[in-house]
Amino acid sequence: MASSIQESLNAALASIGGWITSGLEWLGGIGRIGGQAVLRGLRRPFGFYDILYQVVALGVRSLPLASVMSIFIGMVLTWQFGEALIGFGAKNAVGQAAALALVRELVPGILALTVGAKMSTGMAAELGSMKVSEQIDAIASLGADPIKKLVWPRLVAATISLPLLCVWGNVLALAGGAVIADVVFDVPSDYFYETYVDELWPSDYLSGLAKSLVFGVLVGLIGCYQGFTTKYGTEAVGLATTNTVVATSVSILAMDFLLTTLFLPVQ
C-alpha cells in the first residue's frame, strides 16, 4: 500500500517535472529564436520588402476582423455599463466608464486574442508546412538564412501591425459605443465622445499601445517558433497550429496581467 502511494507520488512528481522542463525548454526556444531574429535581422540587407509584405499579409488583411471585433467590443461594453449606470441615475457617465476599460484593456486585449491568434496560427501553419516539405532546409541550402528570411519579417510585421490595429480599434470601439449610447440610452453621441475623451490621459493610450506592442512580439515569436519546431507529417502541422492557439492565448493573458500590474501599481 505504502509503496503504491510512493509510486503514484513519484509518477506525479515526474509528470510535474516533465511539464516544468518542457515549459522551460519552450521558453528557452522562444528566447533563442527571438535573439537570433534580432541579431540576424539587424544585419544588412534589412529585408524591408519582406517586412512590408508581411505587414500587408498580417496587418492589412486583418483589418476587417479587427474592425468588426472593435465595433462590437465598444457596443457591448457601453451597453453593459449603461445598464449598470441607469440604476444609479448616472447614465450620462457611460462615456467615462467605458473609456478606460476599452482603451487600456479591452481593445488591446481582445484584438491580441483574436487577431493576434489568427496571425500566430497563420505563421505556425505556413512555416510548419514549409518545414514538413523541407522548404526551410531548401532556403538554408541555397545560402539564405531562414531566420532572417522567415522569422525576422514576421516578427517585425506583427510587432508593427498589432499596435496600429489597436489605434484603429480604439476609434471604432468609440464609434460603436457612441451609437449604443445614443440609440439605447439616449445619451447624445457628441456628449459621449466628449466625456469619453476627457476621461483619458495620454498615458492611458500609451499603456494600451505598449500592451499591443508586447502582444505583437509574443504573437510573432510564438507563431514562428511553433512553425519552426513542427515535427514531420501533416498531422504535426495541425498539432502545431492547435498548440499555437493555446500558447498565444495563455501567453497574452499572462502578459496582460503582468503589464497591468506594471502600469497600474497597487495603491
Place this chain on the structure above:
Amino acid sequence: MEVVYELKSVCKAFDKHVVYQDMSLVISAGETLTVIGGSGMGKSVCLKLMLGLLHAESGAVLFKGDEVSALDYHGQRELRRRVAMVFQGGALFDSMTIMENVGYALREHTSMSDSEIAERAWECLEMVGLGADRAILTRMPASLSGGMRKRVAIARSIAVRPEVIFYDEPTTGLDPSNIRRIDEMIRKLQRELGVTSVVVTHDMPTAFSVSDRIAMLYDRKFPFVGTPEDFKHHAVTEVRNFVQGRISDGAQR
C-alpha cells in the same frame, strides 16, 4: 583525384536513435557517388551533414579540407553557393513562380539584374528539358506535375553553377519514363558541368545507371563501397540481398 568531401569517424544521433557510428566516407571530384540503404536509415542525414544543415556529435565532415561545422556565417554561405541540394519532394517555394524559385540562389549570391536572372533561369530550365514554353517561368509550382517539379528543383540547384550537387531520392514517386529522364539528366549535368554528384536512393536501377561508385549504408556506416559492377556481383550476402531486392532494409544492430 582531388578529394571534395571527407567524412571521418562521424557519429550522429537523434535523441536515442543512433544514425551513424564511426562512419567514414570519401568523395572525389567529378565522380557520381550513390548512397544506397534501407528507408529511415539516415541516407538523407548524410547529405544534410555535408551541407551543414545538421551537425555531427563527433567526428569530422570536411569540404576540401575545411570542417563544415566550424564554418562561420560567410563560410556557410560560400559552401552553399558551391554545393547545391535537390530535395526529395523538390521543396519548391509554393508562393514563388518558377522563375523566382530557380533564380532564388542567384538573388542571394550575385548582383545580377532581374532580366539576367530570368535569362539564367531560362537556360537552366532548358538544360533540364523544360525549355519548350517560356510561359513556365511565370507558372506556380502547384501547377506542375511531380516530374516537372523535380526537374525545376534540379534547375534551381544548378543556377549558381555549383561544384557539387546532392540529390535526395531524385526518382522517388516518378513514373518509369520520368525516372529515366532524371537519371539521364544527372549524367548529363556531370558530363556538361563537370559537377561532383552524390545521389541518395534506394532505387537500384537508378544507382546502377548514374553511379561511378556506390556506397551502401549498413550498420550505421558505409562498409561496402565499390563500382556498380562490384555491387552487381557482390560476395557479401547483405549487399546481394539489398541489390536484388530480397530485403528492404539493412540491419541496425
